[in-house]
Amino acid sequence: MSMRKFFLFVGMALFMSCKMAFAQQAGGNLVYIVQPEPPSLAPYLSTSGPIGLVAPKIYQGLLDYDLELNIVPELAESYEISDDGLTVTFNLQKGVTWHDGEPFTSADVQFTIMDVLKQFHPRGPNSFKEVKEIQTPDEHTAIFKLERPAPYMMRAFAGYESPIVPKHLLEGKDIREAELGNNPVGTGPFKFVEWKKGQYIRLEKNENYWKEGLPYLDRVVARVIPDASTRTAAMENGEVMYGAFGAIPNVDVVRMREMDDIGTTTDGYSMINPMALLEFDTTEPPFDNPAVRNAISLTLDRQFFIDNIWFGYGKKATSALSSNYEPTGLYKPSANYPEKPDVAAAIKLLDDAGISADADGVRVKATLDLIPYGEEWRRAGEYIKQAVAEIGIELDLRYEDVPTWIKRVYGDYDYAMNLNYFYQLPDPVIGVHRHYGTDQIRAGTPFVNSTRYSDAELDELLVQGATSADPEARVGIYHKIQDKLSTDQPVVNLFELEFITVFNSKLKNHDFSAMGSYSSFDKTWLEK
Amino acid sequence: MSFWQLYRRNKSAVFGLIILCLVFIMAMFAGIVFEDDPFTLAGKPMSAPGTNGFLLGSDTLGRDVAAGIAYGARTSLLIAGLATAVAVFVGAVLGGLAGYYGGWVDDILMRVTEMFQTIPSFVFAILLVAIMKPSIQSIIIAIAVVSWPAVARLVRGEFISLRNREFIQACHTVGMSDIRIMVKEILPNCLSPIIVAGSLMVATAILIESGLSFLGLGDPNIISWGFQIGAGRTVLRSAWWVCTFPGVAILLTVLAINLVGEGLNDALNPRLRTRT
Numbered sequence: 041m042s043m044r045k046f047f048l049f050v051g052m053a054l055f056m057s058c059k060m061a062f063a064q065q066a067g068g069n070l071v072y073i074v075q076p077e078p079p080s081l082a083p084y085l086s087t088s089g090p091i092g093l094v095a096p097k098i099y100q101g102l103l104d105y106d107l108e109l110n111i112v113p114e115l116a117e118s119y120e121i122s123d124d125g126l127t128v129t130f131n132l133q134k135g136v137t138w139h140d141g142e143p144f145t146s147a148d149v150q151f152t153i154m155d156v157l158k159q160f161h162p163r164g165p166n167s168f169k170e171v172k173e174i175q176t177p178d179e180h181t182a183i184f185k186l187e188r189p190a191p192y193m194m195r196a197f198a199g200y201e202s203p204i205v206p207k208h209l210l211e212g213k214d215i216r217e218a219e220l221g222n223n224p225v226g227t228g229p230f231k232f233v234e235w236k237k238g239q240y241i242r243l244e245k246n247e248n249y250w251k252e253g254l255p256y257l258d259r260v261v262a263r264v265i266p267d268a269s270t271r272t273a274a275m276e277n278g279e280v281m282y283g284a285f286g287a288i289p290n291v292d293v294v295r296m297r298e299m300d301d302i303g304t305t306t307d308g309y310s311m312i313n314p315m316a317l318l319e320f321d322t323t324e325p326p327f328d329n330p331a332v333r334n335a336i337s338l339t340l341d342r343q344f345f346i347d348n349i350w351f352g353y354g355k356k357a358t359s360a361l362s363s364n365y366e367p368t369g370l371y372k373p374s375a376n377y378p379e380k381p382d383v384a385a386a387i388k389l390l391d392d393a394g395i396s397a398d399a400d401g402v403r404v405k406a407t408l409d410l411i412p413y414g415e416e417w418r419r420a421g422e423y424i425k426q427a428v429a430e431i432g433i434e435l436d437l438r439y440e441d442v443p444t445w446i447k448r449v450y451g452d453y454d455y456a457m458n459l460n461y462f463y464q465l466p467d468p469v470i471g472v473h474r475h476y477g478t479d480q481i482r483a484g485t486p487f488v489n490s491t492r493y494s495d496a497e498l499d500e501l502l503v504q505g506a507t508s509a510d511p512e513a514r515v516g517i518y519h520k521i522q523d524k525l526s527t528d529q530p531v532v533n534l535f536e537l538e539f540i541t542v543f544n545s546k547l548k549n550h551d552f553s554a555m556g557s558y559s560s561f562d563k564t565w566l567e568k
Numbered sequence: 569m570s571f572w573q574l575y576r577r578n579k580s581a582v583f584g585l586i587i588l589c590l591v592f593i594m595a596m597f598a599g600i601v602f603e604d605d606p607f608t609l610a611g612k613p614m615s616a617p618g619t620n621g622f623l624l625g626s627d628t629l630g631r632d633v634a635a636g637i638a639y640g641a642r643t644s645l646l647i648a649g650l651a652t653a654v655a656v657f658v659g660a661v662l663g664g665l666a667g668y669y670g671g672w673v674d675d676i677l678m679r680v681t682e683m684f685q686t687i688p689s690f691v692f693a694i695l696l697v698a699i700m701k702p703s704i705q706s707i708i709i710a711i712a713v714v715s716w717p718a719v720a721r722l723v724r725g726e727f728i729s730l731r732n733r734e735f736i737q738a739c740h741t742v743g744m745s746d747i748r749i750m751v752k753e754i755l756p757n758c759l760s761p762i763i764v765a766g767s768l769m770v771a772t773a774i775l776i777e778s779g780l781s782f783l784g785l786g787d788p789n790i791i792s793w794g795f796q797i798g799a800g801r802t803v804l805r806s807a808w809w810v811c812t813f814p815g816v817a818i819l820l821t822v823l824a825i826n827l828v829g830e831g832l833n834d835a836l837n838p839r840l841r842t843r844t
Contacts, residue, residue: 291802348613348628410788415802418788423629426609437788440701 066256068566070547072282073271074262077238082221083203084156087163089285092200092558094241094262098139099203099226102130102149103194105554107307109367109466111194112553115144115204115227116182125189125509132180136250138206139231146176151207153184160215167196167470189509192469198311199228200558229255229562239264249562256565268292275302281544281566284308284557288542290351290416296542303545306353306538308556313362313464313471314537316345316354316420319449321456322493322530326404331393332433333529335386337376339431340424342535349419353540357533360525361472361518362464364536369511370468370518374526377533386431403432406456409449410439420534421459450486461537462487466554468518469506475531477502493530574835581831587824591641591817598638606639606791607631614807625809627800633810636796637817643792644821647704648773651711656766658712659719660755666720667727668750678724681717689714693776697785704787707780711773722765726758760836767829771822778818793818 074093079086083095102116116130136144154174157164170190175183186193196202204227209220224232227250230243241262245255263280265271272292274280278301288296297304318336320327327333346354355363358373365371378385390403397403410421418439425435435457440448449455465471474480478499480489498521505517525531541557543550546567553559575581604610612620613630620626624634666677684692693710700706730736731754739749780786781794782801793814800810 289802291806295805348630415784415799418784419629419799421788422607423609426607426629438701439784439788441698444701 064256064548064565065568066565067258068256068568069259069261070257070282070561070564070566071261071263071280073265073274073280073284073287074241075265075271075283075285075287077264078241080221081224081232081235081241083200084152084205085160085216085221087161087201093284094243095203095224095226096199096228096555096558097230097243097260097561098224098228098232099199099205100228100560101197101199101202101204102132103197104559105195105198105311105466107310107552107554109310109554114197114199115149116197121194121509125191126186128184128186128193130182130184132182133250134180136227137248138208138227139225139246140206140209142206142208143179144204144206144227145179146182147179148204148207149182150174150176151211152204153202156205156210156215157202161202163196163465163470164202166474167193167202188507190506191509191511191514192467192506195311195466196470198553198555198558199560200555201311228560230257230260230560251562255560255562257561260561272296275542275544278544281547282541282550282557283543284541285539288540290353290540293353293540293542294351301545303543305541305543305551308541308551308554308559309539310364311466311554311556311558312539313364313466314461314539315357315362315464316459316461316534316537317357318424318532318534319458319460319491320530320532321453322491323453324456326395326406327456329393329395330528331389332395332404333532334376335389335431336428336433337529337532338378338382338386338389340427340532340534341381344423344427345420345535349416349423350537353538355536355538357535359522360531360533361468361522362536364464365468365518369515372519372522374522376526376529381427383430390431397432401432402434405434406436407438408435409445409455409458410437411458411460412439412442412445417459424459446486450488450490451484453483453490453492455490458490460487468521473502473506476525491530493528495524495528498524498528571835575831578831578834580827581834584824584827584831587820588828591645591821591824594638595641595645598635598642602632602635602638604632604635606635608635610635614803614810616807617809617813624813625807627796627810628803628807633796633813636791637793637814639791640793640796640814640817641821643704643790644774644777644818647708647711647777647792648770651708651715651773651777652766652769654708654712655715655769656719656762659716660723660762662716663720663723664727664750664755667724668731668746668754670728670731674724677720681720684714684717687714690776690779693780694783694785697780702780702785702787704790707777707785707787710780711776714776715769715773719762719765719769722761723758726761727754730754730757760832763836764829764833767825767832771825771829774818774822774825 074090076090078090078094079088081095083091083099100115102114104112104114106112115133117133118131120129132146138144153168153171158168170186170188171184172187173185206225209225210218229246229249231246233244234242243260245258249255265274268289271283272288275283275288293304296302320333322328342356358377359371361371363371395403408421411417421437425437428435449458462475463471474488476489476493476498478494481492482488501517501521505514508514508517541551548565548567550564552563609630610632611626611630613626613628615622615626617625622632626632662677666674693714696710696713697706736753739753778794781792782798784798786792786795796814797811804811
């Protein structure tokens, strides 16, 4: 059995840190925005965004990912995958301790994956589906034994996605109710100190952090500021220095990016991959006919959303997969995603399918449900309504509260067409399969296959994509999947959302990882 | 003096009536002046007033602000008119019954009215629209529900003061039915305060509707002034015209209705007939 080793990035990381060592300054407090307030600090139970903004400073994962999505070591100093893809061996860092002083060992890894993430985490059961056993021959080696190869699993080891938690504080307890949920104890660069509900969460530097000389910051404070214009003002006057995930509205970003002491970036979201899209009820007329769905895809001007509603942030969708998958080779631009809207082609498509217009020029009437996440989505719905009216599709808009909308679309399937966005996440198996597979028609579970599209050929391709260990073979499989999906279009993808991080220019090296604001901040520093 | 002569003495009331008539004309002829639906993406987004063929500019999606104001006048007047009609009818019936019969009928009806009055009306309207899904019907219902208690109390007071007058007792003596006395004898005598209250209620209804639309609780398929302001408030610093013109429309209309209401009050109130 030959082994492949991945030490290159250890070397690169060392090189980079030597080169930058002169400029970095230790000390200082970082106050940043967390919005809304996290429901808990238990990242092993919930993937909720606000938890991700705080918990990864406390808990770490086995691996991390750089901005190009390359794997970099974290709690595992290296790993090996056997040729058959069925054994993954992690060599863990030595001399790592939990914040309470207990040593971190392979038993923690085994317990975290098998007893916590596989059982209680929202995406864990999927990410670690193939893991049947974790062997711990010594304190610093964890060997994952898999049922079938699971290449996508290697994308799920970041501190936000799969935080390693202390076995000695959770074992034998009710995991959901354990005290650890509100008093986190991790291995990360910052220790939890205080949570003033409704105001802030305060973390202090971990003096015994296992990475020599890190972290640079003395203190990290996550502040809760519910009002958007107050957040903008706090950023403008330097009260807070960092805000991610749209904490500052796009319209203010456009103004603030001209300021000298404020910077903006769209880095740090490539692991999230949000995609705006239209879902259709494919089981009933009028959207059971792929011609209608394709006609809509041909008619919409995707650039319009970006230019006029999201103030220039975003990227046109060109396939069922996000173009952020390009480095992996999986992404392929597909048919029915035209560069410019093609109304003539759309009308021809409808005519050929025998969907003719009545006296008023109306071919199809339906209701479009709008994701109730704010003004932009309403504007997008208003645009869609106007655009598809050109090809004789008359839409009524419906805007409800979040629970009613989720129940309508993902529980009762009482909808025809729905505007929404999905996280595609770092691998299609984790983020995209849930939208199309027949096994993902799960009434009552939000954000899975609500279109009830079911196709045996696609299901087979999805299984192949999930279990193939060979990256080359996966490229071919996913190209076929995208061809299939762009022909059938159970979901019409609109554009890749770009979240914007706004920061004070004194703050340096804040988005060094693909996890962006969900990263540890251990190499982040403040200029005095 | 005729009603018009009485009304005419109040110059600002005449001014209000003129503006109100202009708003009505605008609503009636919106479809002729602006042939396209107000949601149509008519041209370049965020055009300043007077450029690219937009008299009052265009909004973030390129919709004509002027067309929105013209069509929005329909929505505002329709919603405010219907909601007021419902509120006045319900308020007059309940207030009339309570005032005429007194006793336990009065007790029950007034406790119910008070229950409605203890909840701040705008918050209550938000709650009602959020429970029913946002649509033009639910907005009319919500405005009517929060508006009728005031009418009920007013009508009740008038009925109490009139029910023991001699002419009413004379009606009882000749054997007129209760319904007939209420509708034919008492109601016409307290019509003027109801008309004045109703006219002012139209102005409040326009404001409530605009507030609901501003908060995103309007009917997403129907344009209104509040909707235009809500849609434009994010770009207030870069495209002031999107919010400003609908705001001016609301201001003028509400002001006009208030002036008309005051003029009606002056003209219909016998005690004020000599006011100069």
